[in-house]
Amino acid sequence: MTRYRNMDHRPATTSWARSTPGMEYDGFYLHTAVVQESGPHYKYYKQLSRASSNRNATRQIVAHFRCHNCSHTWHTGQLCVQLFLASNDRYRTILHAQQCQGCEAYVEPQVDEENYVKKIVGALDLWTNRRERQEPMFDRKTTGPHDEERCHGCQIGICSR
Ligand SMILES: [Zn+2]
Ligand SMILES: [Zn+2]
Numbered sequence: 001m002t003r004y005r006n007m008d009h010r011p012a013t014t015s016w017a018r019s020t021p022g023m024e025y026d027g028f029y030l031h032t033a034v035v036q037e038s039g040p041h042y043k044y045y046k047q048l049s050r051a052s053s054n055r056n057a058t059r060q061i062v063a064h065f066r067c068h069n070c071s072h073t074w075h076t077g078q079l080c081v082q083l084f085l086a087s088n089d090r091y092r093t094i095l096h097a098q099q100c101q102g103c104e105a106y107v108e109p110q111v112d113e114e115n116y117v118k119k120i121v122g123a124l125d126l127w128t129n130r131r132e133r134q135e136p137m138f139d140r141k142t143t144g145p146h147d148e149e150r151c152h153g154c155q156i157g158i159c160s161r
Helices: 002-009 027-038 112-127
Strands: 023-024 055-066 073-086 092-096
Touching: 023 027, 027 092, 027 112, 055 112, 073 112, 092 112
Parallel strands: none
Antiparallel strands: 023 092, 055 073, 073 092
């Protein structure tokens, strides 16, 4: 019976993954592209959360959307991406879905990898003192007003727009 007792007392290892299905997407699949740009020092750490990180911020990334429900497509320069950094170059990103204007479904973003890598590595390098701050730090692409009502990042109050 001890075995079961141990299981009861196991730490809640899944608590980090409490991202809302369909509304938040882990950026792990983009880590390969980050490493290609930055070199191998940054480690993707899926357990990282806002609470356990030393630095956190949101970045606006270029992305494309195609609704799985009604096939409506749109483009944004303002995809809300959360970035967390902890000790020893560990980082994590969370991509926030946007809602379709046609049917209100939450749609997974198709990230512009080049833009993502540039902004994420840029922020990490700045935070870890690998580069000096430059002005202007990031290009501000104008793609029309941000649809705050349909941005999941805005809905939970973490979008910087
Ligand atoms: Zn739709
Ligand atoms: Zn937003």
